[in-house]
Amino acid sequence: MKLTISVGDIASDIVAxxxxxxxxxxxxxSDWYWGHSVLVNNEPVKWNANTVFNFSVKPxxxxxxxxDRDHDxxxxxxxxx
Amino acid sequence: MGRFPKMIDKKIESLSRFExxxxxxxxxxxxxxxxQDYYIVKHIDRPPEFWQSGIDELLTVDPLKLDxxxxxxxxxxxxxxxxxxxxAIQSLHNDVRLAGAPKGDNxxxxxxxxxxxxxxxxxxxxxxxxIDIRFGTQNSMDMTYRHIDHEHSQVAPKTRLTEDNxxxxxxxxxxxxxxxxxxxLLHDLFPGQVMYWGNSVIEAKQGDVIAWxxxxxxxxxxxxxxxxxxxLITGKKRS
Numbered sequence: 001m002k003l004t005i006s007v008g009d010i011a012s013d014i015v016a017x018x019x020x021x022x023x024x025x026x027x028x029x030s031d032w033y034w035g036h037s038v039l040v041n042n043e044p045v046k047w048n049a050n051t052v053f054n055f056s057v058k059p060x061x062x063x064x065x066x067x068d069r070d071h072d073x074x075x076x077x078x079x080x081x
Numbered sequence: 082m083g084r085f086p087k088m089i090d091k092k093i094e095s096l097s098r099f100e101x102x103x104x105x106x107x108x109x110x111x112x113x114x115x116x117q118d119y120y121i122v123k124h125i126d127r128p129p130e131f132w133q134s135g136i137d138e139l140l141t142v143d144p145l146k147l148d149x150x151x152x153x154x155x156x157x158x159x160x161x162x163x164x165x166x167x168x169a170i171q172s173l174h175n176d177v178r179l180a181g182a183p184k185g186d187n188x189x190x191x192x193x194x195x196x197x198x199x200x201x202x203x204x205x206x207x208x209x210x211x212i213d214i215r216f217g218t219q220n221s222m223d224m225t226y227r228h229i230d231h232e233h234s235q236v237a238p239k240t241r242l243t244e245d246n247x248x249x250x251x252x253x254x255x256x257x258x259x260x261x262x263x264x265x266l267l268h269d270l271f272p273g274q275v276m277y278w279g280n281s282v283i284e285a286k287q288g289d290v291i292a293w294x295x296x297x298x299x300x301x302x303x304x305x306x307x308x309x310x311x312x313l314i315t316g317k318k319r320s
Contacts, residue, residue: 008182010224012273012304032112034279035227037302042272044282062273062304066226068099068180 003063005073007035010064014077018058021079026053026061029074035067038075097179098172099298101254102229108279108296118279118297122263125206125288132267132287135200136310139216144190149226152177152188173228180226188225189217191313200312203265207290209316216267219274219309224302232260232295232315257295259320264291265312273305 003014018024026040028047038045039062040053053059065073103110108118145151152174194201194214204212219225231253269287270276276283279297293299303309 007180007226008186010222010302012222034112034277034298035300037224037275037277037300039273039275039304042304044275044277064224064302064304066224066300066302068176068227 002029002074002076005063005065005075007065007067007069007071010066012062013060014063015058015061018077018079020058021081022056023080024055024058025076025078025080026055026059027051027076027078029076030072033067033071035065035071036073037064037066038062038073095175096172096250097176098229098231098254099176099227101172102296102298105251105254105296107255108294108298112280114280116280118281119283119291119293121285122290122292123206124286125203125265125290127202127288129287131199131202135198136267138195138198139192139200139218139310142192142195144192144218147188147191148184149177149182149186149188150184170231170234173231176228177226182226186226187220187223189219189223192216192218200267203312203314207263207314207316208319209261209263209314210319212314212316215313217311217313219301219303219311221303221306221308225300227298227300229296229298230262231257232262233257254296259318260315261292261318263312263314263316265289265314266291267310267312270309271305271307274301274303274307274309276301 001018005011015024028051029049031048032046038047040059042060042062045053061077063073063075065071102108109116152170192215194216200216204214234253266285266287266289270285276299278293278299283291285291
């Protein structure tokens with residue numbers, strides 16, 4: 001699934017409803033900017049466009065965009081079957 | 082009268098604080114910088130009971146809820162104070178408005194220090210003059226939007242702007258004079274409680290006193306199920 005997280009958006013465990021699998025990918029399609037907050041399993045992460053995180057267990061992902069209108073967070077989460 | 086000079090008043094009405102700081106670049110504003118953008122001034126060593134007792138006492142005080150609506154429209158009754166406060170933080174209001182952030186989003190609950198609170202002992206540990214101390218409780222899923230503090234004007238603009246007497250808009254944005262702000266962690270951060278300072282994420286523990294250079298943008302969010310309590314101290318460096 002693809003998500004655009006705009007300023008003012010905040011959500012916890014955004015992939016909780018994704019079906020179980022043996023492999024997942026989190027792909028960022030935008031650069032990190034001041035005001036962006038993404039936690040993967042409670043660890044803050046930073047990224048650039050095209051940064052990919054791989055998981056063998058479904059992660060907990062928390063997101064918030066506390067920056068400005070010109071800088072959305074664009075992410076894609078994939079379940080690999 | 083403790084207000085910005087008229088010239089500054091006029092110009093500041095439409096300015097984004099973040100964008101002005103970014104343009105003046107007193108902080109690096111480099112997304113690739115790996116420099117730590119905060120520092121720990123000192124550690125205040127007290128037993129866990131001290132901190133918990135202070136937090137429990139704090140929570141008996143009625144809080145002021147600081148939400149985006151509060152930032153967008155100050156509510157002081159006194160006209161002079163309203164004007165001076167509004168002008169002192171107008172550029173911050175502008176950033177909140179420009180972000181289009183929902184007005185109901187709560188940054189944190191702010192509380193004053195009651196005289197009998199054990200946390201008043203903290204004042205003896207802080208090497209600053211003219212100390213103003215407040216406490217911030219950030220509840221679950223609350224957040225502070227990205228912002229930059231103007232320590233020289235935010236606490237008591239009626240007096241401090243007069244004292245520092247900025248003569249130009251650039252002066253307001255390039256220096257906070259001798260004023261500094263500290264944050265004291267009243268407890269270890271729970272997983273999911275994050276404090277971003279510039280390009281850094283704060284790693285600190287209960288009793289740590291955190292400071293930063295003027296102009297560092299910062300924002301925080303609480304994804305945990307627990308409130309996050311900090312002390313907010315503004316004061317003037319001793320010469």
